[in-house]
Amino acid sequence: MVSASASLRSPAEQISRQLCADLDRRIADPMDASAILRVALTEAFDGSIALVSSFGTESALLLQMAAEIDRSVPVIFLDTGKLFPETLEYRDQLVDQLGLTDIRVITPRAVEIARQDAEGKLWRDNADRCCSLRKTQPLNAALDGFDAWITGRKRFQSLTRASVGLFETAADGKIKVNPLAHWSVDQIAAEFDARDLPHHPLEAFGFLSVGCTTCTAPVAAGEDRRAGRWRGMAKTECGIHLPEPAFA
Template identity: 50%
Template sequence: MAYDTLDRPKSLAARLDAELRHAHPTTVIEAAVEQFGDKLALVSSFGAESAVLLHLAAQVKKDIPVLFLETGMLFGQTLDYRKTLAAHLGLTDVRDLRPHYQDLATADPKNDLWKTDTDACCHIRKVLPLDRAIADFDAWITGRKRFHGGDRLSLPVVEQADGKVKFNPLANWGKAELDAYAAEHQLPAHPLVAQGFPSIGCWPCTQPVEEGEDVRAGRWKGLDKTECGIHVARAPGAVVNLGGDI
């Protein structure tokens, strides 16, 4: 499978999606690596379902750059899991992305911006660090799935966003497939899953989920918010208020 790297990202993504929309996740990852090589990264939260995608990727390319958003607000269990899982899978290039000191000093000096503006908090702790890191790549892999609902219900396997090609190898998989794969390969679970956290983000904005609730119901509970912002398309040159009087 070979494609012209001079193709515009949108047309290339459309052609790849048409070819890969029913493919096994491993085939999608292999196609991404073949097409983009060292210009491909994988973004992982090392959260509740992350082990499956990371294991799949490790079978294809153990030195794939894995970008981990270390927001400074993560659960201690997540930080421990990031280290143990990366070692378990033999991943050799996991990069911790942290918010810039100046962004925090200006917009969130007391580390309490999450109380008043979760969008701005996510922007300086997730969106900006990822934007800086992803600039070095032409494409990236995500762990999003349609069964998570919301805006993800119509998620394609390959898409274009902000000038990059994005691969969603697990888009077609449901919880049954994820659980079966994790069991087959004896993948270690995130320690908070057993405590009722099926989706795990930063500790101030993540709660356990009640029986019968959506998988992501514990994220920003009570707010009209379902995404942190890294998967929200932005207009070119768009400026996001960082909070305060900026």
């Protein structure tokens, strides 16, 4: 019997969900991130998949794993115009070290910044709208033409990510691949050491999750790793993994 919720899905979404289920069955070990990436990059979505990276504190591991399979994988980097200089320097360092050949730096549309955030203070008045303007909308445009994209989300990062799967259907029907979904903090740290990967320079100062300068703070001992993001706001995600809200 088909559930009521399933009957409301579009044919494209139902196909995407079936594909995700099929891909899940092909992965013998959910911890084998390299196998997940290989299936995604060379079989399921060959030529129609991108890796979206913030070049944050945990990004180097996924980027290196992908580079080991295909250094020409398109890597989409969202430059909001409010990033830390250290993040931009770290990006350049990793691109050079890993030999990545297709880095796509995506920025917000200048005309929309001038219209909606000319003074650069939208983050203070409406953080969700600021994220939509500077991240979600540019990313949606950048992903046009791709069937799938790779993310670095992990279940341990926050309660909002506690049930992240290896393969998920996004609201637009694209498939999100989360190779490190089941990895722990300790496993990622151990792999960083084993691979001799450089750390984001701000990590040494307590920034365990790094976004824009306006909405990122250090994390205290024992806090959620993303507790420094949008501190003091009723917000835990930038929005690229949530349905796009309607703004007046």
